Every structure is written in structure tokens, then in C-alpha cells.
Amino acid sequence: MTIAIVCIAGVGLVAAIVLAIADKYLSVKEDPxxxxxxxxxxxxxxxxxxxxxxxxxxxxxxxxxxxxxxCAAGGDACAAEIAKILGVEAAATEKRVALVKCCGTRxxxxxxxxxxxxxxxxxxxxxxxxxxxxxxxxxxxxxxxxVCPKNAISIHDGLAxxxxxxxxxxxxxxxxxxxxxxxLVPASATxxxxxxxxxxxxxxxxxxxxxxxxxxxxxxxSGGKEAGHFTFEGFLAKVNYANPPTxxxxxxxxxxxxxxxxxxxxxxx
Amino acid sequence: xxxxxxxxKFKGGVHPDYNKELAREQPIEKIxxxxxxxxxxxxxxxxxxxxxxxxxxxxxxxxxxxxxxxFISVCVRTSADxxxxxxxxxxxxxxxKADAIILDTTAKPEGEVAEASGPILEPLDWRTASREDxxxxxxEAGICGMGGAGFPTNVKLNPPPGKRCEYLIxxxxxxxxxxxxDYRLMLERAPRIRLGVEIMRKILGGPAVRIAIxxxxxxxxxxxxxxxxxxxxxxxxxxxxxxxPQGSEKHQIFATVGRVVPEPPALPIDVGCVVENxxxxxxxxxxxxxxxxxxxxxxxxxxxxxxxPKNVLAPCGTKxxxxxxxxxxxxxxxxxxxxxxxxxxxxxxxPEISTTKTTSGLLLLPNSKAYQYVSQAxxxxxxxVRACPMNLNAAEIAKAVESDDxxxxxxxxxxxxxxxxACSFSCPAYRPITQxxxxxxxxxxxxxxxxxxxxxxxAKK
Ligand code: SF4
Ligand code: SF4
Ligand code: SF4
Ligand code: SF4
Numbered sequence: 066m067t068i069a070i071v072c073i074a075g076v077g078l079v080a081a082i083v084l085a086i087a088d089k090y091l092s093v094k095e096d097p098x099x100x101x102x103x104x105x106x107x108x109x110x111x112x113x114x115x116x117x118x119x120x121x122x123x124x125x126x127x128x129x130x131x132x133x134x135x136c137a138a139g140g141d142a143c144a145a146e147i148a149k150i151l152g153v154e155a156a157a158t159e160k161r162v163a164l165v166k167c168c169g170t171r172x173x174x175x176x177x178x179x180x181x182x183x184x185x186x187x188x189x190x191x192x193x194x195x196x197x198x199x200x201x202x203x204x205x206x207x208x209x210x211x212v213c214p215k216n217a218i219s220i221h222d223g224l225a226x227x228x229x230x231x232x233x234x235x236x237x238x239x240x241x242x243x244x245x246x247x248x249l250v251p252a253s254a255t256x257x258x259x260x261x262x263x264x265x266x267x268x269x270x271x272x273x274x275x276x277x278x279x280x281x282x283x284x285x286x287s288g289g290k291e292a293g294h295f296t297f298e299g300f301l302a303k304v305n306y307a308n309p310p311t312x313x314x315x316x317x318x319x320x321x322x323x324x325x326x327x328x329x330x331x332x333x334x
Numbered sequence: 335x336x337x338x339x340x341x342x343k344f345k346g347g348v349h350p351d352y353n354k355e356l357a358r359e360q361p362i363e364k365i366x367x368x369x370x371x372x373x374x375x376x377x378x379x380x381x382x383x384x385x386x387x388x389x390x391x392x393x394x395x396x397x398x399x400x401x402x403x404x405f406i407s408v409c410v411r412t413s414a415d416x417x418x419x420x421x422x423x424x425x426x427x428x429x430x431k432a433d434a435i436i437l438d439t440t441a442k443p444e445g446e447v448a449e450a451s452g453p454i455l456e457p458l459d460w461r462t463a464s465r466e467d468x469x470x471x472x473x474e475a476g477i478c479g480m481g482g483a484g485f486p487t488n489v490k491l492n493p494p495p496g497k498r499c500e501y502l503i504x505x506x507x508x509x510x511x512x513x514x515x516d517y518r519l520m521l522e523r524a525p526r527i528r529l530g531v532e533i534m535r536k537i538l539g540g541p542a543v544r545i546a547i548x549x550x551x552x553x554x555x556x557x558x559x560x561x562x563x564x565x566x567x568x569x570x571x572x573x574x575x576x577x578x579p580q581g582s583e584k585h586q587i588f589a590t591v592g593r594v595v596p597e598p599p600a601l602p603i604d605v606g607c608v609v610e611n612x613x614x615x616x617x618x619x620x621x622x623x624x625x626x627x628x629x630x631x632x633x634x635x636x637x638x639x640x641x642x643p644k645n646v647l648a649p650c651g652t653k654x655x656x657x658x659x660x661x662x663x664x665x666x667x668x669x670x671x672x673x674x675x676x677x678x679x680x681x682x683x684x685p686e687i688s689t690t691k692t693t694s695g696l697l698l699l700p701n702s703k704a705y706q707y708v709s710q711a712x713x714x715x716x717x718x719v720r721a722c723p724m725n726l727n728a729a730e731i732a733k734a735v736e737s738d739d740x741x742x743x744x745x746x747x748x749x750x751x752x753x754x755x756a757c758s759f760s761c762p763a764y765r766p767i768t769q770x771x772x773x774x775x776x777x778x779x780x781x782x783x784x785x786x787x788x789x790x791x792x793a794k795k
Binding site for chain 1: 770777
């Protein structure tokens with residue numbers, strides 16, 4: 066019995082001495098700023114900055130290999146705090162949120178087939194391009210909703226909708242959507258074109274009751290081409306988010322009914 | 335030359351209803367030139383061709399309208415004279431969009447232009463032409479694998495240094511239900527196939543030849559026996575047991591010469607084999623001897639809902655709607671339209687899609703054949719595992735993908751899946767297992783591409 070106690074205590078003592086010495090000579094000094102920066106980041110670990118989690122971004126920031134302001138979720142406040150810790154300048158960021166540029170609900174946009182495969186937009190898109198007549202629009206199988214770390218996206222009537230209050234602008238949904246119909250837009254913008262179909266008017270009408278026809282009325286009603294609130298890609302109007310329109314009138318005047326004032330849906334989560 | 339029975343039987347496989355009697359006895363029939371062709375720049379595997387004409391141009395049959403755009407790519411030639419109405423992004427059978435030329439074939443050239451005459455390319459005598467000339471001819475004729483995948487043939491026929499082709503395997507299995515295009519080709523154009531084989535043999539440096547045909551096509555076997563009767567060298571016709579997916583490249587290699595192609599990225603050439611579809615072989619013969627590029631192909635139009643099932647010789651770019659009209663239209667309402675065969679083909683949503691160099695069939699299925707199932711949870715019966723010809727645990731893969739565990743699917747070797755559909759076909763719970771596999775493969779490929787791009791960007795820095 067006594068022998069056992071002495072042995073164990075002896076082993077413990079030797080180990081303690083070895084560890085104490087190792088700590089003294091082999092320890093790696095971690096920059097305390099890494100911990101501070103990590104604490105300043107929102108901790109969502111969304112990966113939107115392009116680094117493995119908030120900790121990864123913090124290390125890159127401290128090492129000086131990443132620009133301050135890449136965290137969309139944290140926004141300006143976070144960048145300012147990091148700037149204080151690191152003594153660098155904060156790049157001005159604007160909070161951006163995801164916008165699904167489609168308003169072709171099940172009742173408005175025709176479906177050309179019965180898709181009963183796996184409920185995933187990427188798989189549906191591999192099957193004849195998806196069951197929607199419009200090949201540019203949201204399929205509504207929720208690939209974006211599944212990757213959203215904040216549960217900000219939900220599917221309503223065959224259409225993905227983003228809750229602006231929950232969205233942190235990480236861009237994961239943008240990356241996964243096979244139709245490339247999601248865009249990150251400034252949270253402050255209030256007027257949007259909810260369509261992604263650049264085809265000519267008649268071709269759009271064949272597949273969707275609310276698609277943009279490229280009639281340029283929105284441009285005209287917002288002060289003409291010179292005002293620069295809209296750009297056009299094919300027969301599709303796009304809001305110029307560097308200079309967004311503010312006059313809500315133009316929304317009501319859109320004959321296609323594909324414009325919306327503050328399109329963000331509130332899911333009530 | 336002799337005819338032998340296959341000595342190797344792969345594991346798994348299924349027996350779908352073949353339904354070949356619908357179009358089997360229909361001789362190949364040429365479709366009158368449609369008024370409009372939609373010629374896609376993406377008719378092959380790899381990078382789409384680069385369009386080199388513009389709207390308003392008048393093009394001559396055989397003219398290059400899309401240039402080869404990368405190593406794994408082939409050129410596209412127009413299949414008819416006509417005026418380019420527009421160049422638009424059009425939906426392809428697999429669901430992707432690619433640039434396509436909308437060609438008005440009724441338009442006449444402006445002014446006095448001499449009628450085009452003579453062969454499109456200079457005919458070559460394969461006996462005297464050099465190997466390089468023959469290879470170049472295959473490339474400029476825009477030939478790609480016509481069995482379905484569309485792999486550029488000149489790349490296949492030019493093994494990388496250090497690799498030698500020991501066996502040239504001719505794929506005449508045609509194991510997909512309904513399809514009879516290759517079968518008719520073997521019956522009606524056997525001498526062309528023989529010529530093609532001789533040319534390919536020369537290009538590949540004289541490999542042994544194995545002609546693989548399923549046992550349910552005795553006439554085709556007879557036709558090939560007659561055509562190849564007096565050929566010298568090591569040539570064998572291998573009669574394969576009737577089993578789906580016998581026509582898959584890997585399974586054909588195993589069934590004919592008993593070799594196993596390792597996991598991707600290994601290719602058949604790594605085990606000394608080159609497999610070509612019989613249609614491709616005939617196209618090579620035409621390109622060399624007649625100077626005729628690959629501009630048209632035989633497509634089986636069948637399925638219970640078409641009035642007259644036929645094997646149609648149609649220019650690449652013919653719209654499905656024109657094919658259907660040529661076959662007497664619909665006899666009953668079409669519940670499902672499939673480009674290709676029922677096992678591996680693509681369901682399409684509109685007949686406005688057009689044929690490509692790889693369109694082997696167009697199936698119009700009536701309601702009674704296009705079942706809509708509700709898929710359920712896996713009951714762990716193991717039938718998919720037994721059916722999988724690639725020895726995969728399909729159930730495990732499907733479950734992994736279902737719970738977004740792509741890594742798990744990768745660990746279960748999903749990348750070796752050949753998307754044959756045998757698992758989904760045999761699942762009593764109607765699980766879309768093949769679709770799960772495709773989903774996993776797509777994500778894995780996307781990830782690998784992203785990693786490569788990242789590494790390339792880092793290397794640049
Ligand atoms: S036309 Fe526009 S709104 Fe309609 S489904 Fe297509 S993208 Fe959506
Ligand atoms: S936005 Fe894109 S990913 Fe989201 S449901 Fe629509 S198609 Fe799918
Ligand atoms: S589709 Fe893939 S997993 Fe299914 S049986 Fe074929 S090879 Fe196996
Ligand atoms: S066949 Fe279907 S039910 Fe049976 S083990 Fe495979 S996935 Fe599960």
C-alpha cells in the first residue's frame with residue numbers, strides 16, 4: 066500500500082517537473098490580440114469572410130493578411146472595434162443583405178413539369194434545368210434556406226424570401242443558388258427589381274405573369290437615363306445600388322409588377 | 335476472326351424491360367431538312383465551342399461555326415446551309431444553358447453564289463495517310479463519343495506518352511431500354527464500321543479488337559461476323575450476357591478482356607483499353623474516306639406514346655418537336671419526354687430542345703409508363719447494394735447525402751458511381767438514390783474546382 070502511494074506520488078512529481086520545465090522553454094506566445102479580435106467578431110462562424118470561422122479571420126487580421134471590414138455580419142461597429150484593437154483604419158462597410166431577385170410565385174410563374182425528385186435546388190436544376198418555365202427564376206426548393214446560418218430564409222409559395230432583420234450578409238446563399246438569383250444589396254436600399262430574366266417581354270410573359278419586360282418605365286419615372294438609378298441587361302432592369310432610387314411612385318407604376326418597395330420578408334422568427 | 339462468349343460477368347446489374355421491339359425493325363430513315371435548326375455549342379463533354387459566326391451570316395453545310403475551345407473540346411460545324419437568325423443561350427437536354435445558333439435553313443444566299451459542291455473535307459486514303467493526318471481529321475470533323483457522354487474522340491485516340499492501347503473495344507451493347515439506333519447501324523452500315531475499325535487500329539498502333547454485342551441482338555452479331563469475316567489480326571466478336579449496364583465503358587472492358595479500371599481519375603487507357611461506340615466508329619470512316627464531318631446521327635424515336643417509332647437520321651440541331659412530327663406525332667398524351675434512354679437519359683420539359691451529337695434517343699412515354707412515386711425512408715433491404723455494378727453501398731451514400739454529409743458520401747466512394755440508375759431501379763422504397771449520388775458528385779466536383787482555383791490564385795501571388 067505505502068509502496069503504491071509513494072510510486073504514484075513519485076510519478077506525479079516527475080511529470081509535474083517535466084511539464085513545468087516544458088512550459089517555461091517550449092511555450093508558444095499567442096498574440097493576446099487574437100483573442101480580443103475574436104471576441105469583437107460576432108461569433109457566427111458563417112465563413113462569409115472567406116476564412117475558417119471567426120477565429121480564422123481574427124488570426125489573419127492580426128497577421129495583417131486580411132483587410133478589416135470583410136465581416137459582413139459584424140458591419141461597421143465591429144470593424145471600428147477591431148480598428149481600435151489593432152490600431153488600423155476601418156474600411157467603411159455598409160450592411161448588406163441578401164435579396165432574392167424573383168417574384169414568380171407558384172401562381173404567377175408556370176411550372177413546366179412535375180418534379181418529384183430530391184427537394185434541393187441544385188438537384189432540380191440538374192433535371193432539365195428545373196421545373197419552372199422561367200429558367201432564371203427561383204426554384205423554391207430551399208438550398209439557400211438550408212445553408213443559411215441564421216435561418217433568415219424561408220420558402221413561401223415556391224419562392225425563397227429573406228428576412229432582412231436576421232440576414233447577416235454572409236453570402237452563403239448566393240454561392241449555393243444554382244440559378245444565381247440571390248444578390249447582396251445594401252440594407253438601406255428600399256426599391257428593388259424582383260426579376261432575373263433578361264429575355265424579351267413576350268418570352269417572359271409566356272412563362273411568368275410578373276416578370277420584367279425591359280420596358281424602361283422605371284428608368285423614365287425616376288428621372289431618365291441621366292439619373293442613373295437603373296441599368297439594363299438584355300430586357301431586364303437592374304437597380305443601380307450605388308445610386309438607388311428612392312421614389313416609391315415608380316414601384317406602383319411598373320406595369321409588370323415586378324418591382325417592390327422593401328422586398329424583405331419578415332418571417333417572424 | 336472468331337466469335338466468343340464473354341467469360342467475365344460483373345457483379346450486380348438489373349433487367350429492365352427492354353421494349354426494343356417498338357423500333358427494332360424500322361430501317362434508318364432520313365428526316366427532311368427542318369426549316370429551323372438550333373445548333374448548340376455544347377454538344378460534347380468539356381468546354382463548349384467558341385461561336386465564330388454572327389447573326390445575319392450565311393453559312394454553308396459543314397462550315398465551322400464553333401471553334402474548339404480547350405484540350406477537352408471539339409469544333410462544331412453547321413449541319414445545313416442557312417442564315418444565322420440569332421445566337422442565343424438555349425437549354426440543353428441536361429438542363430444547362432449554352433450558346434446556340436438559330437439557323438434558318440430556308441434562306442437563300444444573297445447574290446449569285448455558286449452552289450456548294452464536292453466533299454466538305456479532302457477525302458483521305460487511310461492506308462497511305464499518316465497517323466497524325468488521321469488524328470487531325472478526327473479532330474477537324476468534330477467527332478466525339480456518340481454513345482452518350484460525348485468525350486472528344488481525338489483525345490481518346492491519342493493516349494498520353496507511356497500508355498499504350500492494347501485493346502480497341504467496340505461498344506455495340508446498347509443496353510438502354512427502347513434504343514435501337516446502334517443496332518440498326520450495325521445491321522445497315524456494317525462495312526462502314528469495319529472501315530472505321532481499320533482506321534482506328536492504324537491510329538492506335540494496331541491493338542487487338544473486341545466487338546462487344548449483347549446476346550439479344552443475333553442479327554447484329556451476324557452482320558458484324560459477315561463484315562469482319564476476312565479481316566486479319568486479332569479481332570473477336572464478344573457476345574455479352576443481357577444485363578444492364580453492359581454498355582458502360584468500365585463494364586464492357588471487364589466483360590471483354592477481364593480488366594478492371596481503377597477508381598477515378600483512372601481512365602480505360604490506364605488498363606490499355608479504348609472503348610468506342612459503333613456510331614463513332616462509322617463517323618470516323620465517313621470523315622476519313624468521304625471527307626464528311628459529323629453533322630448528323632441516328633436517333634431512335636420511340637416510347638409508347640409516339641405514333642410511329644422510328645430510327646431517324648437527323649442533322650445535329652433538329653428540334654425534338656420536328657422529330658416527333660416526322661414520326662407521326664403523339665398517339666397518346668405524353669407524360670414524360672426523355673432525351674436518351676430510360677435508365678440514364680434526361681427528362682426534359684419541352685420539345686423545343688434540339689438534338690446534339692450525343693442524342694441516341696428520344697422517348698415519349700405515356701402515363702402508364704411514367705410512374706410518379708413518393709419516395710420513402712430506406713428499409714435497409716440491401717437491394718440497391720446488390721444491384722450496384724460498381725460495388726457501392728448505394729443506401730449508405732443516399733443516407734449520407736440526405737443528411738448533407740457529402741464527406742461521408744465521398745468516403746463511401748461516390749465518385750466511382752457511374753450514375754447507371756440500377757440502384758434507384760431496384761429500390762422498393764422508391765428512393766431517388768442515383769439522384770443523391772449525382773448531387774454528391776456535383777458538390778465534390780465543385781469543391782475540387784474551387785480548391786484548384788484557390789491554389790492557382792495563391793500560386794499567382
Ligand atoms: S420571369 Fe422574373 S419574376 Fe418571373 S419567375 Fe422568372 S425571374 Fe422570377
Ligand atoms: S433562391 Fe436559389 S437556392 Fe434559394 S430556393 Fe430559390 S433557386 Fe433555390
Ligand atoms: S447509380 Fe451509382 S450507386 Fe447506383 S447502382 Fe449505378 S453505380 Fe451504383
Ligand atoms: S434498395 Fe432502397 S430501401 Fe433497400 S437498402 Fe437500398 S435504399 Fe434502402
